[in-house]
Amino acid sequence: MSLPKTYKAWQVKEAGAPLQLRTAELKAPGKGEVLVKVLACGICHSDVGMQKGEFGPVIPASRAASALEELGMEVSHDGTCATCQLGQFQSCQNGPINGVTRDGGYAEYVTLRAQAVVRVPADLDPAETAPLLCAGVTVFNGIRKMEIPQGSLVAVQGLGGLGHLAVQYATKMGYRVAAISSGAAKADFASELGAECFIDSSVEDPVARLKALGGAALVVATAPSAKAISPLAGALRVRGKLLVLAAVENIEISSLHLIAGGCSVHGWPSGHARDPEDAIEFSRMQGVKCLIEKFPLGEAPEAVERMMSNKVRFRSVLVME
Structure with missing residues (x-):
């Protein structure tokens, strides 16, 4: 041709x-x-x-x-x-x-x-x-590179373009998934994607809820809100990881959470x-x-x-x- x-x-x-x-x-x-x-x-x-x-x-x-x-x-x-x-x-x-x-x-x-x-x-x-080739590999590769043991609790902040894929990937990779977003109307959608727990951030504190669940081994931040992301390091279990995939600047994280729990903060640049x-x-x-x-x-x-x-x-x- x-x-x-x-x-x-x-x-x-x-x-x-x-x-x-x-x-x-x-x-x-x-x-x-x-x-x-x-x-x-x-x-x-x-x-x-x-x-x-x-x-x-x-x-x-x-x-x-x-x-x-x-x-x-x-x-x-x-x-x-x-x-x-x-x-x-x-x-x-x-x-x-x-x-x-x-x-x-x-x-x-x-x-x-x-x-x-x-x-x-x-x-x-x-x-x-x-x-x-963009949103998919960003969350897929980011999650798998964190090397979290299967069966662990993974929290996904945001249910947008990145978040709705992150919930699916984390579920299919063998994790228990908690989805965090605002608005009770999103609960059914989160469940359809595979989340076993939906946290409505407009009416409850995601950090307190995740702590009550034993703490998250991984929190995947996908929605670009520094105010929403900054507290989430406090929701990590011992040696937990906060993976920031949302392009947002000036996130404030308490070093006490990181030091006391041996926790860490990560980003990941999609993939080759x-x-x-x-x-x-x-x-x-x-x-x-x-x-x-x-x-x-x-x-x-x-x-x-x-x-x-x-x-x-x-x-x-x-x-x-």
């Missing part, structure tokens, strides 16, 4: 600029690159952070389910920096990042660094799979190419589903706005066909 000479893409031309739809020339992939046709692309808060940054002009998004169209030469990580040598390739200090420092998936086609390309089974729905493949396969085997709202490529600004205003349940996805 012959490729078109041009394609449509949304671009951020400079820091703070709005998304602009443009027609771009389709070029052959270069050394270490692959050209893919985008089938679906998830939308994330990190795209907006990139839009406000200093990487433009660039096409946003680092999580697109695509079809391989053309392969460049010498497709083989930088491999030389300290983070790559530690096996954390997603934090490479030298390599460009798809959808951040180079063009991403808000487009009909995109040329990608081959090292960050993920194999996706052809029988999966691209729109349902795309968010697993193999980790999304693990997340996708685990999701398929265990029936983990990301709830999505679809938008055509032409409505990318509206899709971003709905996400930022918390109107979407639970991830916005751009679909090309």
Whole structure:
């Protein structure tokens, strides 16, 4: 099948600029690159952070389910920096990042660094799979890297895009799960996701409730509220861990909780190419589903706005066909 000479893409031309739809020339992939046709692309808060940054002009998004169209030469990580040598390739200090420092998936086609390309089974729905390359792998990989013994109590703060996946993953990994959110109406939803306990933070203290349950071996913070996250270290059992996946600054944590219980605070930077493949396969085997709202490529600004205003349940996805 012959490729078109041009394609449509949304671009951020400079820091703070709005998304602009443009027609771009389709070029052959270069050394270490692959050209893919985008089938679906998830939308994330990190795209907006990139839009406000200093990487433009660039096409946003680092999580697109695509079809391989053309392969460049010498497709083989930088491999030389300290983070790559530690096996954390997603934090490479030298390599460009798809959808951040180079063009991403808000487009009909995109040329990608081959090292960050993920194999996706052809029988999966691209729109349902795309968010697993970001939100999915973030919570899946973060939870498994904490190495919590199965059967332990894991608390998930927030039931949004990250949180509704975290509850499912933690349940399927063999943990007892307590979901924390505000509003009694969310209790049934939390139960449907697999949580054995729902804590309505608008009427009760999550820390006191988790302590009454014996303390959490792991608290996964997914909703970006410093006020809600800061007290949660006090809910940890001895040697418990607070995993912060929500992008929020200035969390205040008492060192007394950490010292007295031998507890710790962690973050985790999603994953490198193999980790999304693990997340996708685990999701398929265990029936983990990301709830999505679809938008055509032409409505990318509206899709971003709905996400930022918390109107979407639970991830916005751009679909090309």
